[in-house]
Amino acid sequence: MASEAKRLKVDDDTSLQDFLRWCDSVDLVLSTKVRVSKEGVVADYGMLAQDDIEKGEVLFTIPRSALLHQSTTHVAALLEREKFSLESTSGWVPLLLALLYEYTTAQSKWKPYLSLWTDFKMLDHPMFWSKEERDGLLRGTGIPEAVEKDLDNIQREYKDVVLPFITKHPDMWNTSTHTLELYMQLVAFVMAYSFQEPQEEADDDDEDDDEGKAPNPPMMVPMADMLNHVSKHNANLEFMPDTLKMVCVRPIKKGEEVFNTYGQMANWQLLHMYGFTQPPSDNTDDTADIPVINLYKAATTGSSRDHSKPDGDPQLLEEMWELLRDKGPFVFGKHGCLTDMELHSVLKVLCMSRDEFSELKDNDGWEEDEDEKIISQAFSNDGLSGLKTKWKWLIHEAARLTMRGYPDVDQDRVLMEDQVLLERLSSRQRKALHVRYGQKSILEKVMELTKT
Template identity: 25%
Template sequence: MSEQIASGFVDWFQSQHGNLDSAKVGIVQFPGHGRGAVALQDIPEDYTLFTIPRDLTLSTRTCSLPSLMGQAWKEHGLHEGWAGLILCMMWEESRGADSKWSGYLATLPNTFDTPMFWGPEDLNELQGTAVNRTDLFPAEKHSQYFSLERYHLMGSRILSRSFTVEQWKGEHPEGDDAHDDDDEAADTSAMDVDPEEAPGSSAAEPTESAPVDGSDGPEELQVEADDEDSDDEDHEDPADVAMVPMADMLNARFESENAKLFYEERELKMVSTKPIKAGEQIWNTYGDPPNSDLLRRYGHVDLVPLNPPLSGLGNPGDVVEVRADLIVSVASKKVKYDLKERVDWWLEEADDDVFVLRTDCELAEELVSFVRLLLLPKDEWEKAAQKSKLPKPKLDKDVLAIAVDVLEKRLKEYSTTLEEDEALLAPERIGELSLNKRHAVIVRLGEKRILRGTLKDVRVKLIASAGTSRKRGREEEKGGKGKKARK
């Protein structure tokens, strides 16, 4: 974002009754991070950086398009998922200066580095990783504002920048032709207030929203709904997904959060959570996702010092997924019975078909339990199934041997080796890589380091286990000879 656009955005924001302390907070460009917020002066803890009127958030609840379309909005399923919000953003952008959010939409990115926009060659680098109304949508605007490319663009904007802004207790939906009973609407939209916070204010927590093209959703905020119906507890209202001007200007980085968005009845406000020195960037980070998620959702990756047992630069939040079918394929070669019944039982009882390895390089307990289930003798398997009791995650040499084969096989799913990726990222070669390829290499290298570290740990334990078994065998043999001698 250029300095002129940033200045225009701040002017627009304040003209729409947003309040920014421009003496302390500035919007600038950060190399490698794009635009972001910076502290212009020292900022104390618990200081309000800016406030945003609720009606300035852009959602299907605040946009007038749903009301204009009437019953057709629901007939076309636009009240579910992200399609409605994407269409609202496209429509508002097509209105130009007539749109309340024109000053905001003009600042949003028009290009993304997320894999949705990558070509086949770049995508291969990630191998192995985790309604038409002419009165509202004039034909002459279709190619510029309502193309599939713009649809994907709006979806990516939501994926990378949106927040979940739930209704305040007693607030009525806007732009919805089917209004429910007032009291019922108030009850189902009530929000719990954290007792540790000031009355009338709630700190928001991260959640996942309805996905676009199967993605997990954006990094955003949630305050739990006070709804006694357990069937609705996990239901997320698509109308809660909103674009929040100014709040989405803040960048994110691993364990760097120093500001958080808070809800109040008529506005949202960004508040510092720790002192921020002049010149420091203001970060709004919710959770510390792995690089695979950062790339898919935001188009960037984190590189910070790793914690032991790993070393170098990477993302301490990285993970590797190991599919259950990979484990089954290895275990099936070690046993003489069919594993289908056991796998079906596991999926019914545990519902885990993917196991996650983290940067601590320890085998996940669920993975160990699953391997033990596959290896149980027939009588023990029947007892476990009868009692609906999962095997304890106990490591032994048989489990460790299976784990070694699984990890080695998982490493072979990548198109390159760990050493080849490290060579690609060497200072003398990294400049030769495109941005997309550099990101892909960083993602897969982080995963390979976890796999290699876990494999090293498992091999050490397997050797120790084999040594213990041999020692026990010799002791038993000596004991047996002693008994014969005494006879």
Template identity: 50%
Template structure:
């Protein structure tokens, strides 16, 4: 889930990938109606967040802003715990193998590009609206993180799947509830109002928990700066990079001819859009979320050469095969060659982490030692441990 792709999840979002939240204030920049169409077009960006962020930058410096009471409820911007604000060394050391450092690096590159190519030129062209105090990349980065964590996004209609996601919106008071996977309330949207509805009985004095979506711990720490302690996050997942499966298959080849044949199969899968250089197979605690892609990849990379030639020829005529499926409970029933490739892929994935499962277990089981860890160390440990537990279960199922 990356902010610049325009997919936003948060306290009130609703998207098909993270099944999470968001909503709408009046336009806070008073002169927005006077902007020319050229200027409006100049604010277009990959993220789609620029108008909202400029509005926040303007209101933050306005002494009589009607939004001041809302801003007073925000966390201190200089103390946000998103990994994008961690020192790079700490981020790489604590979250190695989780996918978070790579996601953050993309965020930082795109935030910087958006700020210097769109936001700063606009503020300089309207110096009467934006004082030098808010012309800051660091402040812009902090506001991106805040919007990432606190904004809402009006959901698209069911028949609007091909449209770009709606822009994020800030809604005071609607963003105050915390998230857990086992939530007891859910946000409902209509054209006229937002309504937080209890999904189960809530005892007096107990906290009301919203859901930001069915989000894995790596998504929670990336977007919000926290993770749920194991085993509370029933939506947790672990990724196996697609290229890792390719590498595991290449390790099993005996000579150059076999390597060339395997590369041919990989290229075929890429053309069929089953795999990609930056994609990942996503495995949850109870299901493989990318079952079609993983099942097809295992089948194609493991099938005999003659069978692959026939399979490739059929695909060339546009035939679709729909019989492949791969649920967690089906893993022990897979062909031995499939299980071997999946197991080797998991083993390669586990090597990318800084520590092994036993080290994490020992630390989590020692309450005194765990209490000495910093907040960041505790959250990162929960992210890593949850992923490793999922991967080790796959190892057991492929034994």
């Protein structure tokens, strides 16, 4: 994806050179086969191969002492002492308080690292877009609703947890510098660049004990956050007891960009969490959601051939909705439904007779007796056309109703297929188009495979 890189001159980016010197001072070891650059990479900073790299080679090693989180910051002892007053829904408050302090303290030991970001709004998360832009460009994608929820949570967390704490400690923080605006920007920074250490694998005997365990808190990992993401990545971060290592997972040619992965991320997730997208054709992990309400609406509408109405009983459908309203959404990827067991269960209920539904309620549900592999195959792209006629019709209609929530489908197709028109779009328009078009393409495929 990256073009052939030009060598970055030392004088071109003093912040980067300060950061690289800082890396040496904290014993962060960078392979001579890679270099960090702003040129020849897909976005902002990135990493390029200076030589051919084989699978298994270590690209860089980071000592745990160089990780930035609430336990390594200058205010670690205070944050630990008052941790119970910092509990919140997100679980991010201690890290964010640490970042508020370190980012605005001239003597911070993390200054060369944090100085790489002079304006977090450049991350361009949709939370920094106007409401009109979000509602207009991203209608139907689920992102506007997710962002509104984020903004409400951020404001509430700052007002109820952060502000009382920083007011209590004016020697470390102050309300004129550590504002809600800066707090929101640092939330975007954590969303885009933090890492979470994987949970330790539990023994079989301990599985029940680990079910309610909170996920590991996020942390900032210098150098690892320089790598850009693609779904077909060529490097992966490995967590060791004393260090973290970025390891090559498939051969990289000289001049190619080194890509990490943030996990299996659809374009709506990439834009919401990280502020960027991939072209829909490149993102093998793209998805589209069908809300359960649209499956219910399809069932209540029925058809001229009465494919879906259970016994033609509106009261029965209302009772079914009470049972199903908290289900879903049903997630479809490029190869079929990723939530096949849930979709199977809901379709099964919507097509029940009154007697079958009464038996279901009397038994407080049922245990699935079908083989999970068989269900997975049935709801794959190869299997959808072979589903029961009623089930296919319900899925088709639910997908059609979901499509109606997006801006014009044909116009988006024209934009995607015309390179000249595509290049005229602003960055935000192009990213929104990637999300919309990718989702609509998946839904169109679902509709095609479920025609009756």
